[in-house]
Amino acid sequence: MRPEEKIRRRAHKLFRDGGEEVVKVSRIKRYVYDFAVFAGLALCAAALLLYPQESIGAAKNGLTLCFNVIIPSLFPFFVLSSMIVNLGFARYFGRALEPVMRPLFNVGGACSTAFVLGFIGGYPVGARTVIALYKNGTCSKTEAERMLSFCNNSGPAFIFGVVGAGVFASSSVGLLLYLAHTVASVCVGLLFRNWGAGQEATGGTRRSIAAAAQPFAPAFTDAVKSSFLSMLNICAFVLFFTVLISLLTLTGLIPALSAAFGRLFAPLGFDREWIERLLTGIIELSSGVASLRGATASLYRSMATAAFMLGWAGLSIHAQVLSFIADSGLSVKTYFFGKLLHGLLSAVFASILARIFVFRLPAGVYLAEQVRAMASLSFGAALQISCLSAGLILIFFIITARRAKVRREAHKMQGGKKRSLKK
Template sequence: MNVQVMKTIMLATSVTFVALAVILFPDHTLEASKSGLSMWWNIVFPSLLPFFIISELLIGIGVVRFIGILLEPLMRPLFRVPGSGAFVFAMGIASGFPAGAKYTAHLRQNNDITAIEGERLVSFTNCSNPLFIFAAVAVGFFHNPALGVILAIAHYTGNILVGFVMRFHHPEDAHPTEMIRSSESRLGLAFTALHQTRLIDTRPFGKMMGDAVHSSIKTLLMVGGFIILFSVLNELLGVIGIAAILAGVIRSILLLLQLSPELDIPLLSGMFEITLGSRLASESSTTLLAQAIVTSFILAFNGFSVQAQVASILADTDIRFKPFFFARLLHGFFAAFLTLVIWKPIYLDYLSSGNGSLPVLNREDAPSFIESVYSFLTQTGPWITLFSLLTFIILVTYRAGNQRIFK
């Protein structure tokens, strides 16, 4: 049978099966939808929107090309990507997923990188942000601020290691490092590129800002849809009983790795949605080390929910999704192994012994800075989301009216 025919049958069967499950279990579907919507409405949207808008403006003005020329000698030898990859990596860490994919796709659409460079770049720039690791996971789920240090070190070091490995992706795709004439400094060339980029983009700054808001909110609406969808899928798998079958396979793998089989459901849930998986891992009765190892893998794997968001963003370019999926598996194993390696010297011997000084994470007298930020988001996040969506509606209505006038 033709491969495409098989694919059509599988897609039709899967979607029909999910539709029937939604009809048969409306209560579970509603609760899972509300849970996903709450996460997106209260935390994800208000925390990502400012970064998305600012990054769109930085790209439009030309700051990214300025950074790209300056950091070309660093990024090209290490990761075989242009210097602008440093901006994507920094913003990916600061704002979290799927920012790395969004900015990589933007660079590809502007022809600032090749498709192969995009596949290398997106593989190590899509990661969890520090606020989620420290506040939501370490403090919110585990009630252990020091654990956030271990998770963060393993997560970001693992990302860098993935970048080193992915530099060998398509080694035949050679790109010589840019040579600078002796009469010109790299800083001068970078400023020239910044100025030319600003001149080429003839949009007034107000129009540029409106486009940035419009594009950012569209992306976040897509993100919200995927979060809700995979929250429902994860719940339905448990209700139908498929989760129990898959958990049995995962339990066998955990036993081979000498980890507690109690982590089967948390790991399975985390492979779909990282927030739920991390919370379930923290609630298991196994050792803290085993919980940390599984949580590190979950954070690095990103979950199918985030991976679907990335696939949707990359679909507008010629950047393939398969290398990204391979990188997520690689990052998961790197992060889990690094957690095991640094557990004794950093967590047991340094942080837990009282030798480590973590004033920002200290909870004895007052809430930490990260806890305060997380609390602020949970209290004001819904209002930020509501105001932003109203702004988006006004922008869309205004643009639609202008298009009708000028037709």
């Protein structure tokens, strides 16, 4: 047998054996994954049987949260974002803000709709608006993935009201947290401005045909229907994670993990109590920031922890966003990397701002009254405030779109006059 034939057969045997090993490893990974999922489901079922009353109480708290806070605060903004996209206002608004969005974030001006609504409406309005813009054909796939990294943010009502006034009893803390949250989001957008530049150069990410603007009646009907389905989706995830947090605490899993990580990070100054709060915030944002109330840690550390939770957003909100991304064909890499980076940068900026702007705690009687007033808001009052805010934003978008249209028509008329004079 020739040496070349021996080498070829040996290489073939090695390749075959290596392929079989790869198949075995993949099967083992699949078995481990299936076992882990089954074990997790079995443990959840056992916990529900062991703590039925606590699970029912957690579910009731989740329903109260959905009915009194989430539905009245998010539903109007969902309808608003859908109306802006369906009526074609995003394109007019985009032409006005193209000189700002393109140099900063390397996205079209129409993406500014998601950027603005994401900061005002809160989670997950920004991500839902981006996906609506992409499905409508207003932005490319690359632009949508860039926007997902930084446009899904916490709203000012949650940061000022719940975190600032409710948790820290200080409007100054709320202001600094909102500044850190905003600056960190913009920095993430700047860092991801070149994401997918190679794909964009090939032209394969652009939507072929943009959907035409709808008349008002069908646009309004579609907006209400899609927003209602989105609210059901979000409320389902809120209920699930509210019960999950309760079960993880009752079964001692979160305290056990906190104790283990506390011993591991003790040399760095992180105790078990801080780790437990951080783990809670990583899973669910509202529960995490609420656990910071009355924390024994320093104000700087508590602010940095709250800023990280606000930037990271929690697995509950991530599940809501993933339910929107699932059928869009968009990659989730930029979203998860962006949220992790957003949380880290927010914590850094909050620590810096807290040391620059020194303030005293606790706040006066006015803030205590403010907290009680916000806590006593009824469903109707919260819905009125949210609808009023959404209406004002819609008026702003309409005025801006009409001004952009008038400018474009005037520019066309001037160009026509110049061409006629040249002739």
